[in-house]
Structure formats: structure tokens, C-alpha cells
Amino acid sequence: MDEFFTDYTLRTVALGAGALGIVSGALGSFAVLRKQSLLGDALSHAALPGVALAFILTGTKGQLVLMLGAAIAGWIATLFVGLIIRHTRIKQDSALGLVLSVFFGFGLMLLTFIQQRADASQAGLDRFLFGQAAALLQSDVITMAAVGGVAIALMLIFWKELKLLSFDTDFAVTLGFPVRALDILLTTLLVLAIVVGLQTVGVVLMSAMVVAPAVAARQWTDKLAFMVAGAAGFGAISGVIGAYVSSREPNLPTGPAIVVCVTAFAIFSLAFAPNRGLVWSRVRQWRNAQTLRSSAVLADLLALAQQHAESPHGHSVEVLAAMRPEQGGVSRTLRYLAEKGLASRNHSGEWSLTGAGLEEAKREVTVREECT
């Protein structure tokens, strides 16, 4: 573990990935809540021509310049998407896909221009496409942290407004908030998050960095603050784990490693989070079904007992099963009742209510009658 302190590259990459995780996780939460998950994907693809143009126009491969180009391109892409959605009957999904692919294709054209120039090597720009976390320098990480810090700060300053915007836009409008401006602000923050992450995980995988931490965090809480913090946490941890694993294993690119890790968090959260988790849902469902089934069988046993009040005797499983042909698992239910001490079996395999069972069955009848 002390490799984190001794290995410069690992430390740098881990810090960069961690920063990326925090920013994209936090801001991605808002995108996911507003059903704009794919905006992240679209923005990251659309950033490519911005990066290329920034290089063509300025001739430098300086981080900030390229990031600025990416941000501006992402911005223009959002404007186009908005224009298409507002003025035509084309839906958000198609508008995003259209702008994404066209901008990206245009970006590719520009990249091939760059390829032809004598002075250029595309390598620096390629890393925006696929991410080259391993090539991160300390200065890169500092820039990422700074830009990301600005985004997070703005998010905190406008926390209440953004919260309202995400959950109840109409109410925000009626309260007089400048909803359009806030929308633009949120998109800008998302653009910043994406621009920060592009070099680390690349265009294709950026969508996961925006979506997965938020999805994971959402399963554990209903409160926005906890969700945003949780998403930031999941993102950061995934970034660090991805960086670490990638540095230890040969031929394991960092970007994909981070994405696999954060998606694993999401899957785990979807399955096991208390309340919403699918596993617990199943368990709860099963328990409820079991309760219903045992109530039914209990009532049947009571009915049988009352019919044979003069000469009480037990009844076989088949009889009880025949009473409720549409319900299965009668013998299992009877065993369950036996475990709870409500029914018992005599030596010839016949079931009847115990004293406690009789009381419980009568109580349930009364409750049912009170309810109807």
C-alpha cells in the first residue's frame, strides 16, 4: 500500500482518477436525476472537435487550452441539442445521438488534418479520445483538481437552486427562479466535469463515470446531499482502485479498469442496498408471500377443526392442498407453521392446530372481520 507514496506515477494517476471520480460522481448525480444521463456521453463525444480546433488554432497542446476547446465545443453541442428539441418534433434521445455523432465525426476529420501537418503529432490529442491515464503529469492533475474544484464550488453555492431545479422544475418557475439560467449553469458544470475526465478515461467511457457512481449512490439513500456525497465517494474510490490495479497488472488499461470498478459498485448497490436493493426486495417479497400462504393454511386448519368439533382429528397434506388448489407449497407452509408452534403432525402424518395455533387462527379471523 505504500506504493501510493513511493511510486510517483501511481500517485499521480490515482490522484487524477480520484479527482475525476469526485467531480463526475457529484455532478453526474444531477444529470441522472434529471434523466439526462446520456448528455454526458453526448458532451464527451462532442468535445473532440473542440480539442482539435483548439490545437489547430493555438498550436499548443497545453492542458488548459485543450480543455477550454473541449468545453466550448461541448457547450455549442448543448445549444444545438436544445435548439433541435425546442423547435422540432425530434426527441431528446435522437437529438443527442445526432449531435454526438456528427460532432465526433467532424472531430475525426479535424484529427486527420492535424495528422498531415508536419509539426503535429496526434499522440497528445489521441489521449482525449481513449484516455491515457498513465500519461498524466502532476501539472495535469493540478489543473484537473482546479477545474473540478471550481465546478464543485459552484455546485455548493447554488445547491438549493440546483436541488429545486432537479426535483421540481415547475415549482422553481413559479417561485420566480431563473430556470433557464440555472439549467445552463448545470450543463456548464457537467461540461467541466467531462472535460476534467476526458484525458483519463476517454470519450467512450466518460458516460459511465457520470452515470454509475450516481446510480450506485441512489440505491443507498433518498436524500440528495447523501447521494451526491456518496456518488463522489464511489467515483473517487473507483478511480483509485482502477489506477492501482492497472499499475500492478500488466496490460490492463486504466480507464476501463476504473469503469469496471465503478460499474461493479453500481451492480452491488442495485442488488444489496437495503430498501431498494433487489436481493432484499426479493427476500421481502418471499417473506410476504410466505405470511400470506401461512395465513391461508391456518384459516383452513381452523375451518376443518370447527367442522369436526365433535370428533377432532387431523387432516393430511393432500386434503389441505385440495382446499386451495391455486396455492402451492402447502407442505412447506405446514412445516413453517410447525416451526412456529402453530400446527403439529401426529404419527400418521395428519396435521392439526396446536392450542397456540387455534388462538392465532381465531385472532386472525377477528382481525379480518374487523377490516371488512
Added chain:
Amino acid sequence: MMSDAISHVVLLGIVLSYFVTRDITSPFLILGATLTGLVTVVLVELLNKTRLVKEDAAIGLVFPFLFSIAVILIARYAGDVHLDTDAVLLGELAFAPFNRVELAGIDLGPKALVVMAIILAVSIAFVTIFFKELKLATFDASLASALGFAPVAIHYALMGLVSVTAVGAFDAVGSILVVALMIAPPAAAYLMTDNLSKMIVLSCVFGIVSAVSGYWLAVLLDANIAGSMATTAGLLFFLVLLAAPERGLVSAARRRAGQKQEFAQTMLTIHLLHHENRPEAEAESRTASLHEHLRWDPQFAQQVVVNAERQGLVTRRGPFLLLTDDGRGRAQREMSQ
């Protein structure tokens, strides 16, 4: 966006099929890739069904995950094979003519062309045979279901075709162009017509135009062909967006301006009618003071008056405006509505 997801995910299918067949040119790769595309659709639907994840988030979660696995597999186990991620996104159309298919010693043409021709034939057959079902399932899935069609099956068949197309086009043009050509031409066609058959035909035409012009642009600028085609597809869409009759931005703006004028003229007639034969008529019907009383900016007011005169709704007498009979009739009609 599902097509975007599928076109990325086919890489995983190709990788896995490659591991099974150990042959990069095997047709089995197409099958594997298509299946992966379908698996993606299934996974997204499953996630969506849990209701814990909305559809857009599900897509954004599933495809990068599968793509990452593909990239990792390639890096670790297939590093020496020509299966690089660049090709996935970009393809290299320039080499397509050189990669030819031979059957019994006869040169059938470029592999890409043969493969895409077959896929085209299958697609045309599918769309033609199942036109009614596709139409209904697309516009009214519940009705389709109630009538006994199987919209889910149709959906998966369609997604399967999307996967096959993405894979087939892969080698030559990479995933991005597939997405661009699957969205931009149909979106442009959608802006031009309400009729589904016309839309499909128009979409094909736009697709062809984009591809051909994209190629010539690439030749002219010596640029990446696939990127160039995606760009022209986008430009074509943008042109249609502006210029489409009825739904285009230009015609919509014109329509709005026309409506604004009409409304203004009606307001003018009502205003004049309202003050006609009343003591303040003199003040209210001065041409020069209209902009004050109706809160119009002076240029606009001038325009409205000129147009109203041309339409025979008002006449000028000195500095005053008077309603004609036509004008009065219009005002009364509008007010009674």
C-alpha cells in the same frame, strides 16, 4: 442512443467470437457481435424493469461497462492481433476496396460491399414484409400488443438488425459513422413529411447523398472518410432543419411573423372600432399615436398600418385612421369569437 450503445458494444462481441474461433476473418464474428448487441438491449431492458434505473441511465451504465471489458480483453489477451480500438471507432474506409471477397476463384468485389449488400437486402426484406407490424409497434405499442402482434419481438428483431448493420459496417466505417447515418438522415426526413413510407424513402435518399458528398469532401480535403460522411450527414440535417417546408426553422419563423402581423392588424381594427364615434376618437385614431396606445414600437406600428391599408381594412384621412367596412366587419367578427 441505443444504436450508439450497440455500435460500441459490438467490439466485445467481436473479441469474444475471436477468442472462440481464433480467426479474425471468420463470419462467426458477425454472429457473435450481433448477439452481443441483442444482449445489450436485453440488459438495458432488465435494468429498466427493476425500476431502480431509468432507461437513459441504464444505457449509460451498460455499454461503457461492456466496452471496457472488451478493451481489457483485447489489451491482455489479444494485444498482438489487429483488433485495435482505433479501428472500432473510426474504421478505415480507404482500405475497403482492397479487401476483396473471392468465391470459387471469382472476385466478387470488396468485402465491405458484399457484406453490406447482403445486409441491405435482408433489411429491405424485413422492412417490407413486416411494414405494418413495424408501423404499429412503433406508433402504438399497446394497440399492437392488444391486437395480438408481438411488439417486443419486433423490437428485438429490429435491434438485431441494427446490431448486424453496425457489425457489418464496422470494418469499413467504424461505429461513429453508423450512428450518424442511423440518426441524421431519418431525423431530417422526419422534418419533411408525416408519411412513414415517404420518410423511409427520403431517409435513404438523404443517406446516399450524405455518403456520396462525404466521400467527395474527404477526397477534396484528404481527410478521414467516415468522419467526413458523418459531417455531411450533419450538414444535410442542419440544412433541412432550416429550410424544410412547414417544419423548418425558416418557414416556422416566417409563419410566426405572418401570424404576428395578422394579429396586429386585427388588434388595430378592434382598437379603432372600440373608439369609433366616441369623444376620444380623434386622439386614439391618430396614426402617429398608435405606438403609444397599442404599445407597439413605431416601426412596427408603421408596418401594420401600411399592411392594413393594403388589405383594405383602414384608410387614412389626414393624420387619422378610419375603419373601412371590411375593417369593421373583421373587428366585429373577431370580437364575437
